[in-house]
Amino acid sequence: MDQKADLLKRLNDKTATVAVLGLGYVGLPLAVAFAEAGYKVIGIEPMTSKVESLNQGKSYILDVPTETVARLVKAGRLEATSDFSALKKVDAVSICVPTPLNKTGDPDLSFITSANDELAKYIHPGMVIVLESTTYPGTTREMSLHRLEEARGLKVGEDFFLAFSPERVDPGRKDYNTLTTPKVIGGITPACGEVAAAWYATAIQKVVPVSSAEVAEMAKLLENTFRMINIGLVNELALMCERLGVDVWEVIDAAATKPFGFMKFTPGPGLGGHCIPIDPLYLSWKLKSLNYTARFIELASEINTNMPRYVVSRVQDALNDRGKALKGSNLLVLGAAYKPDIDDLRESPALDVIHLLKQKGAKVSYHDPFVPHIKVEQAEMDSVPNLIDAVRKADCVVIITNHSSYDYAAILKEAKLVFDSRNATGKLGKDNPKVVKL
Numbered sequence: 069m070d071q072k073a074d075l076l077k078r079l080n081d082k083t084a085t086v087a088v089l090g091l092g093y094v095g096l097p098l099a100v101a102f103a104e105a106g107y108k109v110i111g112i113e114p115m116t117s118k119v120e121s122l123n124q125g126k127s128y129i130l131d132v133p134t135e136t137v138a139r140l141v142k143a144g145r146l147e148a149t150s151d152f153s154a155l156k157k158v159d160a161v162s163i164c165v166p167t168p169l170n171k172t173g174d175p176d177l178s179f180i181t182s183a184n185d186e187l188a189k190y191i192h193p194g195m196v197i198v199l200e201s202t203t204y205p206g207t208t209r210e211m212s213l214h215r216l217e218e219a220r221g222l223k224v225g226e227d228f229f230l231a232f233s234p235e236r237v238d239p240g241r242k243d244y245n246t247l248t249t250p251k252v253i254g255g256i257t258p259a260c261g262e263v264a265a266a267w268y269a270t271a272i273q274k275v276v277p278v279s280s281a282e283v284a285e286m287a288k289l290l291e292n293t294f295r296m297i298n299i300g301l302v303n304e305l306a307l308m309c310e311r312l313g314v315d316v317w318e319v320i321d322a323a324a325t326k327p328f329g330f331m332k333f334t335p336g337p338g339l340g341g342h343c344i345p346i347d348p349l350y351l352s353w354k355l356k357s358l359n360y361t362a363r364f365i366e367l368a369s370e371i372n373t374n375m376p377r378y379v380v381s382r383v384q385d386a387l388n389d390r391g392k393a394l395k396g397s398n399l400l401v402l403g404a405a406y407k408p409d410i411d412d413l414r415e416s417p418a419l420d421v422i423h424l425l426k427q428k429g430a431k432v433s434y435h436d437p438f439v440p441h442i443k444v445e446q447a448e449m450d451s452v453p454n455l456i457d458a459v460r461k462a463d464c465v466v467i468i469t470n471h472s473s474y475d476y477a478a479i480l481k482e483a484k485l486v487f488d489s490r491n492a493t494g495k496l497g498k499d500n501p502k503v504v505k506l
């Protein structure tokens with residue numbers, strides 16, 4: 069049988085069954101996109117709370133409306149399970165498992181390994197598998213291909229098809245989503261690329277085929293390394309401007325009036341999320357094994373990682389200028405999520421800032437409209453129930469995440485002192501004696 073032609077036919081007429089491994093920030097929107105395109109989609113997810121929620125028609129990701137999940141579940145197009153044997157009947161699989169760092173800062177590839185192990189048990193002829201998790205160039209070939217080929221003696225590009233397609237979702241973004249963001253895809257063989265691109269093109273508006281899985285893997289790392297290094301650059305610019313006594317925010321806004329050759333990045337209290345602080349380190353780790361030091365990545369990482377500490381030292385200085393010590397002061401941190409208008413706490417610099425402030429003896433509380441509860445080291449904390457009341461009581465309000473729902477004018481009116489690490493107060497905070505900006 070011609071597996072490729074047969075699979076392409078099932079993908080085109082949507083009789084193919086799709087599985088998404090890992091129903092997180094990436095996997096759930098992707099599963100929804102495939103279900104909306106007309107496939108029957110099974111999400112395979114070890115966390116039973118996510119499986120139960122989805123099967124009850126409830127979304128647990130802010131960007132995915134519950135009404136959409138409920139409609140697709142009711143129509144029998146979307147379901148979830150923790151049982152990997154569902155893969156027996158599946159034609160097309162997207163792997164969206166986490167790729168974090170381990171305690172020593174090296175890639176933790178255990179989730180990809182375990183997903184490969186499960187797939188190896190159930191792989192069958194006529195299957196297309198796409199790895200979406202961000203990882204170092206070569207992972208799809210080195211880790212997935214060998215494991216999957218050796219499992220049942222199937223031949224890639226003939227019996228089954230394997231490709232890499234990086235996810236580019238940006239949680240909280242309103243102008244682009246999984247459906248409308250172009251999708252780069254590179255296969256292990258040309259036939260793999262062709263089948264994977266044909267599948268994704270049935271659900272995503274624009275597919276960008278590239279010549280290999282490695283090109284697709286590296287393209288993702290270029291995108292995120294570009295962001296990380298430019299953020300490192302503006303963070304260093306902020307440090308330099310402070311020494312020069314120049315307003316870094318005004319400098320950046322002025323530079324951004326150039327209509328070409330400049331892209332605006334803004335400084336802040338440090339990097340957060342599952343992508344920008346982590347992905348470039350997958351690249352530098354891989355390069356180390358080839359005796360090459362990725363210098364830009366290491367330098368930017370050093371500057372970005374130090375930003376929470378820098379914020380704390382600036383808060384300390386601001387209090388000192390008003391005759392107060394950090395130790396014993398009441399500090400209110402605004403925003404715990406790593407960026408505005410989302411609830412994602414992963415790698416959030418707010419957690420580092422809170423920890424460092426507490427270490428120095430400050431009495432710290434926090435407020436976040438999206439995050440009711442946090443754990444910092446071993447301490448549990450609840451978001452303060454009355455924001456303005458807490459602002460009034462604080463010796464200093466420290467803005468870490470510029471959520472758009474905050475009424476900054478009201479906060480400034482009631483606060484004694486504000487340290488603004490995001491320029492959230494904008495013009496209101498400029499030349500305002502109560503406000504110290506990063």
Ligand SMILES: NC(=O)c1ccc[n+]([C@@H]2O[C@H](COP(=O)([O-])OP(=O)(O)OC[C@H]3O[C@@H](n4cnc5c(N)ncnc54)[C@H](O)[C@@H]3O)[C@@H](O)[C@H]2O)c1
Nearest residue numbers: 089090091092093094164165166167182183201202235237
């Ligand atoms: N979050 C983002 O904004 C974003 C953007 C682009 C790319 N990515 C990349 O996408 C990948 C997934 O990220 P995410 O944010 O969705 O992570 P996530 O933690 O939100 O979701 C991953 C899910 O996979 C599940 N899982 C773990 N092991 C599994 C296994 N063996 N089989 C099936 N499921 C398993 C987890 O329980 C979790 O629900 C990562 O590589 C990440 O770097 C993330």
